Amino acid sequence: MALTVIRFSHAGAEPAWGVLFGDKVAPLSTRFATTGELIERGMEEARALRVEDAVYKRAELSILSPVTTNQQFLCQGLNYRCHVRESGMDPAKLPFNTLFTKAPSSITAAYGGIIRPNHVRLLDYELELGVVVGRHINGPVRVDQGNLHQYAAALTIVNDISARDVQLPQAQFYKGKSYRTFAPVGPYLLFPTVEEWRRLGELHLRLLVNRDVRQDSYCREMIYRPEQTLTELSSIHDMAPGDLLATGTPAGCAAKAPSSKVLLWALKALMSERRKWAVFLKAQLRNPRYLQPGDEMTASIRTDDGLLDLGEQRHQILQGQERRQ
Known part of the structure; x- marks a missing residue:
């Protein structure tokens, strides 16, 4: 157990x-x-x-937060087929694992406030399964489903809060995702048994904003599973016990690609970069799904039988420098 x-x-x-x-x-x-x-x-x-x-x-x-801010904060993007499609791409034509980092200082507790900086208008959510490294990895290793428990220690909930009006126009994943409070983690670390590690695909991710269900998917929809990603990361750099890997988010985010293929072609082919992003931002500002001050957000990850339960996060969106614990 x-x-x-x-x-x-x-x-x-x-x-x-x-x-x-x-x-x-x-x-x-x-x-x-x-x-x-x-x-x-x-x-x-x-x-x-x-x-x-x-x-x-x-x-x-x-x-x-059960992950302390001294640890590495590693992330995957575009790792759920449903999210890749809503981003305007074909999962079959994305032959690489998208990896980036967030600032550990963005980590905050599973309950309280998330601060929307005064200059940010497009604040988005991304519910993710967090995998916590369990041992020192100082060189390339081959991790598979059978030995994942030897390299990963625990699971937790991560919400990869993102300022889309910084991240996308500036092509700044790190900058747009690393403001303070932009990474609620926890409330728990769940340490599965060897057999329970094989049930990761059954974990059910669910995020609500003001009681409206926004994300509702299962971890089995991942493109690159944690063992594959730890194998790839080990070929790049060292990892240590307690380091956090956020494994990507499913469909349901506020940000989406234009639904019209003609508009998408025009944005790519006919407009300057500056004009393209001005059009994008103007359209996105009409999208009511972005987080607003006062919004209440809850998130959970658990198997449907409740035997693996990572708990629930609850947050309110706050404006500027206001912070509520």
């Missing part, structure tokens, strides 16, 4: 780690400073804790 670990603060104390048992939490005796330290040195104690060790009620705790 999967182990559920949370990072929390109790009564304003320093962050701590614990194991979740229903609505109660059993704390670990050591306050590991980072996610990597927890994975390397804390899992034996975490697995030994029992429900009778749970001394805190979950409701009395402040739940923090």
